[in-house]
Amino acid sequence: MAEVAGRRIVIFNLGGEFFALADRCPHQGGPLSAGPVMGEIRSDCPGQYRYHRPGEILRCPWHAWEFDIRTGRSVCDPRRVKTGSYPARLASGAELALQAETFPVRVEESYVVVEI
Amino acid sequence: MNAPTPRARLAPGRPAAATLGLIDVDIHPRLASWSDLHPWLSAEHRMRLAVYGTRPRHGYVKGPPYHKAQPLACRRDAWPPGGGTPASDPDFLRAQHLDHFGIDIGILNPLSQGQGERNNAFSAALCHATNEWQLAHWVARDPRLRASVTIPYEDPQASAAEIRLRGGDARFAHVLMMSRTAQPAGHPHYWPIYEAAAEVGLPVAFHAFGYSGHTMTNAGWPSYYIEEVSEHATSCQNLLTSLIVEGVFVRFPSLRVVLIECGFAWLPSLGWRLDALWPTLRDEVPHLAELPSETIRRHVWVSTQPIEEPDRPEQLVEIMGWIGWDRILYASDYPHWDFDDPRFAIPAYLGEERRAAIYGGNARALYGW
Amino acid sequence: MPPAIAPIDCDLHPMVPGLEALRPYLEPVWAEAIDQRGLEGFENQSFPPRAARNLAPRFRPTGGGFPDLAALQAFLDETGAECAILNCLYGVQLIFNADMNAGFTRALNDWIRAEWLDRDPRLRAAIILPNEPDHAVAEIERLAPDRRFVQALRLVAGNEVAHGRRLHWPVYEALERHDLPLCLHAGSAWRHPPTSVGWPSWVMEDVAAQAQAFQSALASLLTEGVFVRFPRLRVVLAESGVSWLPPFLWRLSKTWKGVRFEIPWQSELPSETLRRHLWLTAAPFDAPQELLPRVLAQLAMPDRLLWASDWPHWNEGAQLPPDAKFLRDNALAAYPRLAGGTAP
Numbered sequence: 001m002a003e004v005a006g007r008r009i010v011i012f013n014l015g016g017e018f019f020a021l022a023d024r025c026p027h028q029g030g031p032l033s034a035g036p037v038m039g040e041i042r043s044d045c046p047g048q049y050r051y052h053r054p055g056e057i058l059r060c061p062w063h064a065w066e067f068d069i070r071t072g073r074s075v076c077d078p079r080r081v082k083t084g085s086y087p088a089r090l091a092s093g094a095e096l097a098l099q100a101e102t103f104p105v106r107v108e109e110s111y112v113v114v115e116i
Numbered sequence: 117m118n119a120p121t122p123r124a125r126l127a128p129g130r131p132a133a134a135t136l137g138l139i140d141v142d143i144h145p146r147l148a149s150w151s152d153l154h155p156w157l158s159a160e161h162r163m164r165l166a167v168y169g170t171r172p173r174h175g176y177v178k179g180p181p182y183h184k185a186q187p188l189a190c191r192r193d194a195w196p197p198g199g200g201t202p203a204s205d206p207d208f209l210r211a212q213h214l215d216h217f218g219i220d221i222g223i224l225n226p227l228s229q230g231q232g233e234r235n236n237a238f239s240a241a242l243c244h245a246t247n248e249w250q251l252a253h254w255v256a257r258d259p260r261l262r263a264s265v266t267i268p269y270e271d272p273q274a275s276a277a278e279i280r281l282r283g284g285d286a287r288f289a290h291v292l293m294m295s296r297t298a299q300p301a302g303h304p305h306y307w308p309i310y311e312a313a314a315e316v317g318l319p320v321a322f323h324a325f326g327y328s329g330h331t332m333t334n335a336g337w338p339s340y341y342i343e344e345v346s347e348h349a350t351s352c353q354n355l356l357t358s359l360i361v362e363g364v365f366v367r368f369p370s371l372r373v374v375l376i377e378c379g380f381a382w383l384p385s386l387g388w389r390l391d392a393l394w395p396t397l398r399d400e401v402p403h404l405a406e407l408p409s410e411t412i413r414r415h416v417w418v419s420t421q422p423i424e425e426p427d428r429p430e431q432l433v434e435i436m437g438w439i440g441w442d443r444i445l446y447a448s449d450y451p452h453w454d455f456d457d458p459r460f461a462i463p464a465y466l467g468e469e470r471r472a473a474i475y476g477g478n479a480r481a482l483y484g485w
Numbered sequence: 486m487p488p489a490i491a492p493i494d495c496d497l498h499p500m501v502p503g504l505e506a507l508r509p510y511l512e513p514v515w516a517e518a519i520d521q522r523g524l525e526g527f528e529n530q531s532f533p534p535r536a537a538r539n540l541a542p543r544f545r546p547t548g549g550g551f552p553d554l555a556a557l558q559a560f561l562d563e564t565g566a567e568c569a570i571l572n573c574l575y576g577v578q579l580i581f582n583a584d585m586n587a588g589f590t591r592a593l594n595d596w597i598r599a600e601w602l603d604r605d606p607r608l609r610a611a612i613i614l615p616n617e618p619d620h621a622v623a624e625i626e627r628l629a630p631d632r633r634f635v636q637a638l639r640l641v642a643g644n645e646v647a648h649g650r651r652l653h654w655p656v657y658e659a660l661e662r663h664d665l666p667l668c669l670h671a672g673s674a675w676r677h678p679p680t681s682v683g684w685p686s687w688v689m690e691d692v693a694a695q696a697q698a699f700q701s702a703l704a705s706l707l708t709e710g711v712f713v714r715f716p717r718l719r720v721v722l723a724e725s726g727v728s729w730l731p732p733f734l735w736r737l738s739k740t741w742k743g744v745r746f747e748i749p750w751q752s753e754l755p756s757e758t759l760r761r762h763l764w765l766t767a768a769p770f771d772a773p774q775e776l777l778p779r780v781l782a783q784l785a786m787p788d789r790l791l792w793a794s795d796w797p798h799w800n801e802g803a804q805l806p807p808d809a810k811f812l813r814d815n816a817l818a819a820y821p822r823l824a825g826g827t828a829p
Contacts, residue, residue, distance in 0.1 A: 029459075034192050042752075043752075046711075047651070064186060064743035075745065300680060332681050333704075337646075341747055342704075342708055346740065349736055354680035358690060381731075385728040386729070388773060393692055422736070426731070
């Protein structure tokens, strides 16, 4: 969780790739940072379950809508429902000399850069 | 009711349109532990609770028969930082819910705390203890909270005694029943409950939940929780049909009924269906003297959560208009997962006057606050 | 004078005058049972046959009894129907003994074929389905070659096990293969109480509860993935009341958004799936006439409503505008076996 330029942003590290989502469900404004993450559960046929991408789906803590952490898009209605998402990457401290809106994740040389 | 306090008006989550007060008719307090009820239980019932637990009309020792979509069916952010389960900590409930949304009055509806228990005497003891617990643990700590008279509804005589005991105590808002009773709610078996409620002037609220023991649909058991959620609406349709057709409102003309967490968009259709049946079956039900939809319009209130979400919002407005703008009450369902934030659940397109009525005006008129 | 558009009547109920009527069509073991066991008939409490609701005063034969073929023919002449689908509601579904249920159901279907279909070219019928899935599949295979059977009928509260559950899937496979819609008609086989809160006191409650039965049946078919597995299966809801459907779809779709992972084979809004697979007879249509346009807009299924007389039942409710779609074209789309023309 970070507050950047007045916006609450929730940042995920998926195996070294960083993703940043607005901390606000587009449905009723639930705080996404309080929601659990889970795998993506799909099916091609009743009775079959495909479980993959563990930890890459975020569920809103309120009405349990699922969002793809990589895209911010709703699993139920990816075309029309999306939570705010921001490009995020890991950058070295030196590279960031001119970047204002950053959020340090470690007290080292690297920063998560969130472009809003 | 007192005017909203300045503190309530400044709450970050309070909708500006709540000009007639913000009243939440559905908050679910939880026991931190069953032992919280010990002060009001006999040694025998304490033993029963410890050894055998409660025995609702389903098979599990722990947990519900249809597994919820979230732990304890609760908002993930409602677990108190100090430990315990959602809505078991009055301070956290106060901060996260009452203060955050600026709620002026919140009605406590305890669930599964002895209602529907198979042993009638145990059910009566648990419900009585739950009512004392609401007063001591909640209402005494925050004057914004009101208690429900929980009753052992499968024992109507004991229920009536509990209702009469609480009648006249302004800390109680209504009598609370679960929607899934063991017989349809209008059956004369339950009439002592309605007689007592009418006598002491308390509305009877039916909250969607409980286990009747009967098959959950009339063509067999569902497989999925999503079906059970859907079935809450149908069982409420059944219970209201029963109240109407059995003539409960003919016998108790001052009785007022509140349907909580039942959904409400189905209500006009049910009224139309009963209206259409009435002329074709009038010889069977000569005790009904008016169109069922008229009875509904006069005696039934609904709460908003879970509010239906049609693709076209104007269709929700139509439905609410058909039910009656003076009959709809705001409910949050805190701390459950399908909780409704008052700012978004009661949308701005309804208009300021209607929103104000739903937020507070209608509940004040119903409950006399 | 016949109307400009010859309608297709999608729900009529021939009444079995008594068990003796079925005797010529029964296998000996079941015919013997009538005598040896003193069977009294299978009239279903869902449709008390002497109630005005189920035998409207204007259809009562002057000499008593139930309306016969001649009465139906006179009625069809009156409405100008080009074609009429018989959905017999004689309560064979109530029989607990599965073999006996199948035996009497076969006889009932043969009675419908011989005493009604063979005697008027305007008539079509539903295959009444036996209760056990294997019996039901066998009955579909036996009768499907006769294209005057245009659908197969189950009572909406007629099952022990919910409609969507996998033990019923062989039936849906057979129906899909033969282009036969599944007709779910109001009514119960009384395997469970009429409501999830037990046994009501009054017929009026039983009838009202059918609207809830339809909701449960659709929830089961949808959540179990029947339409994912059988994408060409059509379902016709008969005598459902209709106006409960939009709020039901809203609620089911709303819940799905939160618990989709429980039924991951359902990958679109439940309302979209159901709107694609459903047709509904509009007798009755539970709504006041003046609100009908708004309820129809909520329903948003103008191509899916079917005209039905519900003969000889008596219904009250809204009347839809008698346009060609409602009277005829929608039925031709719903019933593939009618689409090539109604000549046998």
